[in-house]
Amino acid sequence: MDHSIIIEKGIFIFIIFAITMVMAMYSTLAERKVAAWLQDRIGPNRAGAGGILQPLADGLKLFSKEEFLPDTPNKFLFVVGPAISMSVALMTSAVIPWGDKLHLFGKDIILQATDIDVSILYVFGVLSVGVYGIMIGGWASNNKFSLMSAMRAASQMISYEVAMGLALIALLMMSGTLSLREISLQQHGMHWNVFYQPVGFIIFLICSFAETNRTPFDLAECEAELIGGYHTEYSSMRMGFYLFAEYASMFISSTIIAVLYFGGYNYPGMAWAIENWGVNPANVLGIVVLFIKICFFIFFYMWVRWTIPRFRYDQLMRLGWKMLIPLAIANIIVTGIVILWADGKF
Amino acid sequence: MSIQAMSLSGRKKEVSNKKMTFVESLYLWTILKGMMITISHLFTRKVTIKYPEEVRERSVVYRGQHSLKRDEQGRENCTACGLCALSCPAEAITMTAAERLPSEKHLYREEKYAKVYEINMLRCIFCGLCEEACPKDAVYLTESKVLVPSMYDREDFIFGKDKLVMPLTQAMKNAQLNNAN
Numbered sequence: 414m415d416h417s418i419i420i421e422k423g424i425f426i427f428i429i430f431a432i433t434m435v436m437a438m439y440s441t442l443a444e445r446k447v448a449a450w451l452q453d454r455i456g457p458n459r460a461g462a463g464g465i466l467q468p469l470a471d472g473l474k475l476f477s478k479e480e481f482l483p484d485t486p487n488k489f490l491f492v493v494g495p496a497i498s499m500s501v502a503l504m505t506s507a508v509i510p511w512g513d514k515l516h517l518f519g520k521d522i523i524l525q526a527t528d529i530d531v532s533i534l535y536v537f538g539v540l541s542v543g544v545y546g547i548m549i550g551g552w553a554s555n556n557k558f559s560l561m562s563a564m565r566a567a568s569q570m571i572s573y574e575v576a577m578g579l580a581l582i583a584l585l586m587m588s589g590t591l592s593l594r595e596i597s598l599q600q601h602g603m604h605w606n607v608f609y610q611p612v613g614f615i616i617f618l619i620c621s622f623a624e625t626n627r628t629p630f631d632l633a634e635c636e637a638e639l640i641g642g643y644h645t646e647y648s649s650m651r652m653g654f655y656l657f658a659e660y661a662s663m664f665i666s667s668t669i670i671a672v673l674y675f676g677g678y679n680y681p682g683m684a685w686a687i688e689n690w691g692v693n694p695a696n697v698l699g700i701v702v703l704f705i706k707i708c709f710f711i712f713f714y715m716w717v718r719w720t721i722p723r724f725r726y727d728q729l730m731r732l733g734w735k736m737l738i739p740l741a742i743a744n745i746i747v748t749g750i751v752i753l754w755a756d757g758k759f
Numbered sequence: 760m761s762i763q764a765m766s767l768s769g770r771k772k773e774v775s776n777k778k779m780t781f782v783e784s785l786y787l788w789t790i791l792k793g794m795m796i797t798i799s800h801l802f803t804r805k806v807t808i809k810y811p812e813e814v815r816e817r818s819v820v821y822r823g824q825h826s827l828k829r830d831e832q833g834r835e836n837c838t839a840c841g842l843c844a845l846s847c848p849a850e851a852i853t854m855t856a857a858e859r860l861p862s863e864k865h866l867y868r869e870e871k872y873a874k875v876y877e878i879n880m881l882r883c884i885f886c887g888l889c890e891e892a893c894p895k896d897a898v899y900l901t902e903s904k905v906l907v908p909s910m911y912d913r914e915d916f917i918f919g920k921d922k923l924v925m926p927l928t929q930a931m932k933n934a935q936l937n938n939a940n
């Protein structure tokens with residue numbers, strides 16, 4: 414292995430890291446803007462032109478706050494909690510195919526930090542570690558409200574992971590591979606998975622809302638019963654990490670939805686573009702298209718948040734276990750039958 | 760008509776506890792309908808008033824910062840009778856009276872005048888009772904159209920005559936307007 418690949422990947426990882434951070438930062442602004450617009454208001458518009466510097470102002474404010482440590486026997490865990498949440502939110506971006514490839518410096522650069530064969534398993538593995546960030550934070554806070562909120566978040570995430578995984582199995586039965594790059598390539602043209610797996614997509618979408626703790630499943634945070642939820646005891650940048658991780662994971666889950674179901678970087682007429690404009694412009698356009706899709710899903714998250722009220726906890730569990738899981742299993746069976754039928758096995 | 764069926768607003772809706780079907784209990788259709796409503800609000804006109812740059816239109820009887828009036832000749836109306844201070848429910852007004860000297864006849868309308876007249880704007884509740892109590896038409900909140908600004912020190916909120924008495928130029932302008940009518 415030569416050194417150039419290390420440099421290449423290093424630069425690439427750095428860029429992805431920066432993009433994730435910027436996207437998460439500006440999601441916080443976008444959230445407030447979208448909330449305001451949907452409520453016929455204007456939203457933050459004082460920091461910079463149209464409020465464009467608001468995230469920086471927020472960050473500065475969080476940094477300048479007192480770093481409060483509650484009287485807890487688990488000081489180490491208390492510090493580790495937000496760090497886990499944050500690293501987990503950032504780690505998943507490693508296997509996302511951001512584009513097909515670029516032809517630079519006389520060689521093909523694949524626009525993916527690493528193309529492991531089991532990228533989907535990796536994503537889900539890492540995402541389920543995210544529960545620990547919340548659980549550890551809530552546990553180490555030495556506060557019963559934090560603990561209860563962490564329990565809620567954890568049980569919710571674990572229950573919805575089941576339905577999410579089942580929805581995904583139907584997709585994997587069709588694609589026959591676990592590599593996100595392969596799945597992206599298979600959706601070339603307009604063969605987006607959402608057209609073949611509409612039910613699976615809806616289940617996956619609902620579960621993504623639960624996984625990212627967003628409305629209508631944002632039960633972990635609840636002023637009336639649980640104060641701020643699992644981050645009640647956190648202040649300053651540790652709290653900032655939790656909030657930031659929430660937005661980063663929203664970005665990542667939008668990306669995963671776009672890659673799995675909405676064709677990733679593929680857009681109609683891509684083959685034509687590659688032929689007529691060359692590889693690089695066509696693929697750069699592909700990256701832009703992917704980001705447009707991601708932004709749409711981030712907007713979608715916010716749109717839903719400011720439309721519907723949250724579920725009650727028992728409703729949440731009923732929806733997860735009694736509706737989504739049977740639906741996902743039925744989806745698997747139907748998909749299996751259709752695949753066999755298409756192969757002429759009947 | 761039975762009392763259960765009566766409705767003043769005409770918008771009364773019977774609550775139904777019927778069991779939801781499987782499709783209904785997935786909530787998807789209703790959520791979609793709700794989202795169509797919210798997205799339409801994305802494009803409606805915004806109601807925000809950007810305060811320091813834009814000021815909301817005020818009622819004609821809006822009670823702002825007090826102003827101590829002068830008459831047509833520019834003399835102060837107040838005679839330091841103390842009725843305003845007496846009527847004030849918040850005890851915001853204090854004053855010190857003084858006797859007018861012959862040489863000050865052009866400054867004060869009455870023989871007795873307020874040498875010091877102070878209103879504590881932090882105590883004041885802008886009820887306007889002082890305006891109603893004044894027998895000399897000297898103190899007004901409804902005509903000033905000025906808001907008490909925010910400041911950092913408590914002391915700054917005690918407004919003396921320098922801030923309360925209406926400017927001489929304005930008194931002259933009012934007199935001219937009155938003559939013209």
Ligand code: SF4
Pocket residue numbers: 843846847848849850851852878882883884885886887888889890900
């Ligand atoms: S407006 Fe009311 S509270 Fe204020 S000074 Fe006059 S009487 Fe007192």
Ligand code: SF4
Pocket residue numbers: 836837838839840841842843844854873892893894895896897898
């Ligand atoms: S403002 Fe009016 S009520 Fe108050 S002391 Fe002067 S004359 Fe009397």
